Amino acid sequence: MTVYLDHAATTPMLPAAIDAYAQAMTLVGNPASIHSHGQNAKRMLEEAREQVAASVRCDPIEVVFTGGGTESVNLGIKGLYWARSPRRRILAPGGEHHATIDTIDWLVSHENALVEWIPLDALGRIDVAALERAIARNPDDVALVTLLAANNEVGTVQPVADVAALAAAHGIPVHIDAVSAYGHQPIDFAALAAVGVSALSISAHKIGGPVGIGALVLARTAKVEPLIHGGGQQRQVRSGTQDVAAAVSFAVAATAATAQIRSETLRLGALRDRLVAGVQGAVPAVVVNGDPDAAGRLAGTAHFTFGGCEGDSLLFLLDVAGVSVSTGSACQAGIAEPSHVLRAMGRSEVEARGALRVTLGRTTTADDIDALIAALPAAYAQASLAGFADRTPTL
Numbered sequence: 001m002t003v004y005l006d007h008a009a010t011t012p013m014l015p016a017a018i019d020a021y022a023q024a025m026t027l028v029g030n031p032a033s034i035h036s037h038g039q040n041a042k043r044m045l046e047e048a049r050e051q052v053a054a055s056v057r058c059d060p061i062e063v064v065f066t067g068g069g070t071e072s073v074n075l076g077i078k079g080l081y082w083a084r085s086p087r088r089r090i091l092a093p094g095g096e097h098h099a100t101i102d103t104i105d106w107l108v109s110h111e112n113a114l115v116e117w118i119p120l121d122a123l124g125r126i127d128v129a130a131l132e133r134a135i136a137r138n139p140d141d142v143a144l145v146t147l148l149a150a151n152n153e154v155g156t157v158q159p160v161a162d163v164a165a166l167a168a169a170h171g172i173p174v175h176i177d178a179v180s181a182y183g184h185q186p187i188d189f190a191a192l193a194a195v196g197v198s199a200l201s202i203s204a205h206k207i208g209g210p211v212g213i214g215a216l217v218l219a220r221t222a223k224v225e226p227l228i229h230g231g232g233q234q235r236q237v238r239s240g241t242q243d244v245a246a247a248v249s250f251a252v253a254a255t256a257a258t259a260q261i262r263s264e265t266l267r268l269g270a271l272r273d274r275l276v277a278g279v280q281g282a283v284p285a286v287v288v289n290g291d292p293d294a295a296g297r298l299a300g301t302a303h304f305t306f307g308g309c310e311g312d313s314l315l316f317l318l319d320v321a322g323v324s325v326s327t328g329s330a331c332q333a334g335i336a337e338p339s340h341v342l343r344a345m346g347r348s349e350v351e352a353r354g355a356l357r358v359t360l361g362r363t364t365t366a367d368d369i370d371a372l373i374a375a376l377p378a379a380y381a382q383a384s385l386a387g388f389a390d391r392t393p394t395l
Contacts, residue, residue, distance in 0.1 A: 002322045002323075002324070003322060003323045003324065003368045003371045003372060004324050004363070004368075005323060005324060005325050005358050005359065005360065005364065005368060005372060006324050006325055006326045006357075006358075006359060007300060007359045007360055007361030007362075007364070008152060008180060008206070008300075008301060008326065008357065008359035009326055009359070010205045010206065010211065011205070011206060011207065011208055011361040011362065011363075012208065012361075012362070012363055013205075013208055013209065013210060013249075013253075014208035014209070014252065014253050014256055014362075016252050016256065017208055017209050017210065017249045017250075017252045017253045017256075018249070020248050020249050020251075020252045021210055021245050021246065021248065021249035024044065024244055024245035024248040024249070025245040027040070027041065027044075027244075027245075028041075029041030029042075029244075030241055031044075031045045031241075031242055031244055032231065032233065032241065041244045044244050044247075044248055045242055045244045045247050045248075046060065047248075047251070048244075048247040048248045048250065048251035049063045049065070049247065049251075050251075051251035051252075051254055051255050052215060052247075052250060052251050052254045053217075054254075054255070054258075055187075055254035055255065055257070055258040056178075056182075056187040056188075056189045056200070056202065056217055057187065057188040057189055057190050057191070058189035058190060058193075058217050059220065061220065061235070062189070062217050062218055062219060062220060063215050063217055064215060064216045064217075064218050064234045064235065064237050064238050065213060065214075065215050065234065065238070065242055065243070065247055065250075066213070066214045066215060066216055066238060067212060067213065067214065068203055068204075068205075068211070068212055068213065068214040069099065069177075069179040069201055069202065069203030069206070069214045070099045070214075071214065071227070072179075072201035072202065072203065072214045072215060072216040073097070073099040073100055073103060073175075073177055073179075073201045074099070074103050074227060075199075075216050075224065075226070075227050075237070075238065076146070076175040076177075076199040076200075076201055076216050076218075076224070077090070077100065077103045077104065077107070077144065077146055077175055078103060078106075078107065078225070078227060079199075079224025079225050079226065079227065079237070080143065080144040080173050080175060080198060080199065080222070080223075080224055081107055081111065081113060081143045081144060082111075082224075082225035083223045083224050083225050084143040084144060084173070085143075087140070087141050087142060087143040088112060088113055088114045088141060088143060089113075089114045089115075089116060089138070089141050089142045089143060090104055090107065090113055090114070090115045090116070090142075090143055090144055090145075090146065091115075091116050091118060091131060091134050091135065091142060091144075091145045091146075092104060092115065092116075092117060092118065092145070092146045092147060093117070093118045093119075093120055093126040093147050093148070093158070093344070094117045094118065094119060094120050094340075094343075094344030095120050095124060095151060095153070095340060095341035095343075095344035095345065096146075096147070096148060096177070097148060097152050097177060097179070097180075099177070099179075100146055100148075100177055101340075104146075113143070116134050117344075118130050118131045118134060119344070120341075120344045120345050120346075121345070122345055122346055123154075123156055123290060123291045123292075123296070123345070124151045124153075124154045124156035124289070124290055124291070124341065124344075124345050125156050125157075125158060125159065125291070125296075126147060126158055126159065126163065128159060128162055128163065128166065131145070131163060131166065132166055135166065135167065135170055135172065139170035139171075139172065140170075142167075142170070142172045143172075144172060144173050144174065144175060144198075145163060145167045145172055145173075145174045145175070146174070146175040146176075146177065147160070147163060147174075147175075147176065147177070148176075148177045148178075148180065148181075149176050149177065149178040149180070149181035149182075149185070149187075149200075150178075150180050150181040150184075150185065150297070150298050151180070151290070151341060152179070152180040153289075153303055153339065153341040153342075153355075153357055154289045154290035154291075154297075154301070154303040154341060154342075154345075154357075155180075155290050155291075155297040155298035155300075155301030155302075155303060156290045156291045156296060156297055157181070157185070157291070157295075157296050157297060157298065160174075160176055160192065160197070161191075161192065161195050164192060164195045164196035164197045165195045165196055167196055168195060168196025172196075173196075173198035173199070173222060174196055174197045174198055174199075175197075175198065175199045175200070175201070176192070176197055176199070176200040176201070177201050178200050178201060178202055179201055179202060179203045179206055179214070180206070180298065181298065182202040182203070182206060182207060182257075183206060183207035183208075183254075183257035183258065183261070184261065184264075184265070184298050184299065184300060185261070185265075185298070186258075186261055187200070187202075189217050189219075193219045193221075197219070198218070198219050198221075198222035199216055199217065199218050199219065199222055199224070200216070200217040201214065201215075201216055201217075202214055202215050202217065203215075204246070204249070204250040204253055204254075207253045207254065207256075207257040208253040208256065208257060208362065209246075209249050209250040209252070209253030209254070210246050210249050210250065212243070212246060213243060213246040213247065213249075213250050215250075216237075216238075218235075218237060224237060226238060226239065228240055260362075264299075264300075264362065265299045266299075268299040268300040268360045268361075268364070269294055269299040271300075271360055271364060271365075271366065271369055272299060272300060272301070272302050272360060274366065274369050275302050275358060275360075275369045275372070275373070276288055276302055278369065278370070278372075278373035279302075279304060279372075279373060279376060281373075282373055282376045282377050282380075283306060283376060283377065283380050285306075285307050286304050286305065286306055286307075287304065287305040287307075287351075288302070288303070288304055289303040289304065289305060289342065289345070289355070290303050299360075300359055300360035300361060300364075301357070301358075301359050301360075302357070302358045302359070302360075303355065303356070303357050303358075304355070304356045304357075304358070305342070305347070305351055305352075305354045305355055305356075306354040306356060306380060306383070307351075307354055308354070308384045308387065309354055309380065309383035309384045309386065309387065309388070310353055310354065310383065310386070310387075310388055311327040311339075311353065311354050311355040311356045312327050313382075313383035313386050314327070314354075314356050314379055314380065314383045315327045315356065317378075317379035317382055317383055318372070318375055318376070318379050321375035321378075321379060322371070322375070323371060323372050323375050325356060325357065325358050325372070326356070326357040326358075326359065327339075327355060327356055327357065337353075338350075338352030338353045338355075339352040339353075339355040340352075342355055350388075353388060358372065
């Protein structure tokens with residue numbers, strides 16, 4: 001028996017999304033062509049755009065299809081930054097997804113940007129007062145504010161509306177990375193745009209759609225410089241022939257996921273509670289990270305710190321036991337690194353190295369949770385014996 005508990009990385013495609021994808025791929029036609037085959041493809045594409053728009057409560061024209069969440073984040077951040085030139089400052093919380101971190105680092109290296117990382121509190125939530133002070137120092141030089149809707153590691157929900165209103169008071173655009181939150185929390189882009197959000201990134205494969213398609217939801221009034229130039233498709237924002245089959249499949253997943261948010265939130269919340277109680281019983285010294293309040297976190301995300309061992313060691317040992325989970329650390333050149341999210345939350349490097357993320361989804365059952373809990377004591381005991389990896393390379 002194998003158990004998959006890494007749904008935040010990617011979740012299984014819905015059977016209906018697979019069927020829609022396969023059926024759409026049998027049809028020929030470039031949606032930019034004016035003959036009947038092309039116009040049929042365009043009809044399918046625009047119907048899919050309408051369905052994705054409905055899932056986030058925006059106008060269809062505001063949905064710009066992309067090659068995935070990472071491209072959407074890049075387009076949102078770089079596009080807003082370039083459009084706001086000569087303003088140079090970018091304000092973002094610590095502990096963001098690497099799609100954001102690496103995009104900002106590139107702008108710093110290549111486009112003369114200045115980044116200010118805003119602190120997180122102990123639960124992983126942005127310090128709004130610190131953001132307010134950063135803006136007040138010189139609001140006229142801030143190009144944009146960007147932040148996650150909910151942290152992709154610990155699941156803490158961010159005060160997006162408060163941040164947007166604060167930025168909007170100074171005419172500063174806000175980009176939201178909603179890839180982790182999409183399908184798990186209702187998203188009302190019209191309401192967010194009304195308080196100052198300019199752009200919001202989502203991805204299909206996090207909600208049961210295909211890998212390789214996402215969207216940047218871009219307010220009608222927002223101005224961005226494109227990353228890709230060509231035929232001028234999609235409001236001159238993202239050129240290139242659009243993937244009709246992927247959009248159709250995305251739309252099926254979007255409709256299903258948003259229709260089930262309320263029931264799935266309750267179901268996954270109960271399973272998460274079972275998981276947390278079981279893990280605490282199996283390893284009493286474990287620390288549960290993120291907001292303990294159900295209203296302040298994603299229902300299907302549980303993040304733990306296990307003292308005295310590497311999170312990577314636990315991941316590999318659980319994998320051998322047939323349970324797939326994730327770690328809060330990144331692995332570069334085979335050397336385990338501490339979770340940058342936990343470090344941004346004020347944890348020590350040692351604490352940040354024992355992180356493990358367990359994320360639940362549509363296919364998760366109580367038996368899956370129990371299988372992890374049963375495998376954990378032996379895995380933790382063995383990982384503890386191994387201790388911490390030597391981070392100093394030896395010749």
